[in-house]
Amino acid sequence: MNTLTWLITGGFAKGHRTQILGVTAALSTIGLLAVGEMSLPDLIATLPIARGGLGLAALRWTMRR
Numbered sequence: 001m002n003t004l005t006w007l008i009t010g011g012f013a014k015g016h017r018t019q020i021l022g023v024t025a026a027l028s029t030i031g032l033l034a035v036g037e038m039s040l041p042d043l044i045a046t047l048p049i050a051r052g053g054l055g056l057a058a059l060r061w062t063m064r065r
Helices: 002-008 017-034 040-065
Strands: none
Touching: 017 040
16 A cells, blocks of 8 residues: 555655656647647647746756756
């Protein structure tokens, strides 16, 4: 049961959660466009969110070095 709790709470990603969150935000925005759930104008409107996610991941990566 302890292993299941570890998986659900994200213990495997300890120390990398910020990077995972940032990349996921960017990929979900691009993925919505790829499957047709979002039009190009919608993508342009949400582009700051995708760029912010990548910036968040990059910021965390540079702070670790």
